[in-house]
Amino acid sequence: MIDLPLLQPASLARSASQRNHTDRGPDASLEVVLARPCTRVLLAHRGSLLVARGHLVRFAVDDSAGLTGTRIYLGKDAQDTDFIGIDLDDEARAEVDRRIAGDLDTDAEPQLEDPATGIDVSVPTWLNLRDVGLSLDDLDVGLACELVALGNWHRAHTHSPRNGLPTEVVAGGWVRREPTTGSEHFPRTDPAVIMAVVHTDPDGTERILLGNNALWPDHRFSLLAGFVEPGETLERAVIREVHEEVGVVCHSPKYLGSQPWPFPCSLMLGFVAEAESRDTDVDVEEISHARWFTREELRSELAAGTIWVPGTVSIAGQILEAWLGADR
Template identity: 40%
Template structure:
């Protein structure tokens, strides 16, 4: 497989300085809100505002930001960046006379492949962190409501003093090929007819990446693999995963699907895959995800070119 398709993988490269030491300043957020040089990424319902030129809108602080969930994202070229997160869905578009460079709020899945590396990484960090806050408002030890500290990177329990940190769930995603260089693809039980992708699953406690790959592939298809190789990783804040892209070689080829997870799975030659995508029988994944890039590495061409 060629590594070229992974070089521009969204959300994986950025010059953001996360500036962790500054998070311990209890006045950090208030200070940054008072500084007009600070730039704010606004999220509403998990969607961010995009400028008309396609870039992520990074605006100066506004008074209403103090009432939102504020998160310190770090610095770009020395400029501090905050996320101001609101749980509600977007309202009407902003007044164009008031903010001429603003566009409607957009989801990360919609625009990640179009954003710059820095914009995509800022959006991913803000979305993943805000998702964690929405799901972890109470202490798992005593049930008390927790308080946000450390610039939004920690929740502290005022009752028992415990601290809780943002969680990321590692998941393996693997391109499995056999001795004929066919690729194994599966369709999840919740997916529409024709949608196929490489196999994936979460890493379990006590597992290595390689062990998780071998287990997931066998559980889902009864195919045994070897020569497991890590290729690349990708943040996936939907809501809080890190995708660990791998390749593996199959030592068996008989497929038996795990009925509660995989509706169907089969081996594809390159010609079969190209033909079935072209005639609409197989739906190719968008290039946002590492899944599509793993397929492209095997295929030797972009999926966008197959239609």
């Protein structure tokens, strides 16, 4: 069996927050939390977060009053500070941008020594979660994933799937309820498997199979992945997806770890599996081509810049990094 260790929590899998659903107040209302003097508010808009000085920007409750969007209770930190996130609508995003611009008109000094990019900018800046997932600390990245994932769900599920009527946000942002019937609808997470498919030659040489998605540039490669189907185990999903996408028969899937991927609502479940052979029959509609790489070949091409693979912000990059380092 291919010997890869379990992945340690990294990137978007990290979290130091406590979701603390039992302490939100009567009927999970946010009113009790909003009344606490230490509560802080975080802002998101369509997958981007307001960041400055190395952290998500924290607002006092009064400073966020009047901003429209969906309010969500995110939990608390080790010092018992409660956090509420607001997934802003477009009008509120514009209002926040006006406030930031107004502050700069009043005092431009923060810009004089401001870093050009990244989370250390002193002026509050909107950055995509993909771009800051490696840089934020454990507390902020956990809160950010929670807020972005729930914001995506709320924007896509404004009406009841049962009768098409509008729903209202209840339970601290964790439930949508249809007022007429009282039916409740909960956030969805779509499980997807992502796998390192490895073949070992009789002489012990290992090769990993990487695929080029039909929508990507020719030089871009990643691990194979696919969604788990109803009534299917994770292990069967690994075997099925590999065979469907590249015609390879694999066996002995071994779980490595997981990572939220709230773009919009996935949970990536990482595996390594053994391929019976290196024969491929690629489904060109989804995967344009697939290649086997030895460790030396992959290192060489990455160093030369002839191929591109995901960075470690994603579990794909983390699994690749673990496999590349397994012979050292």
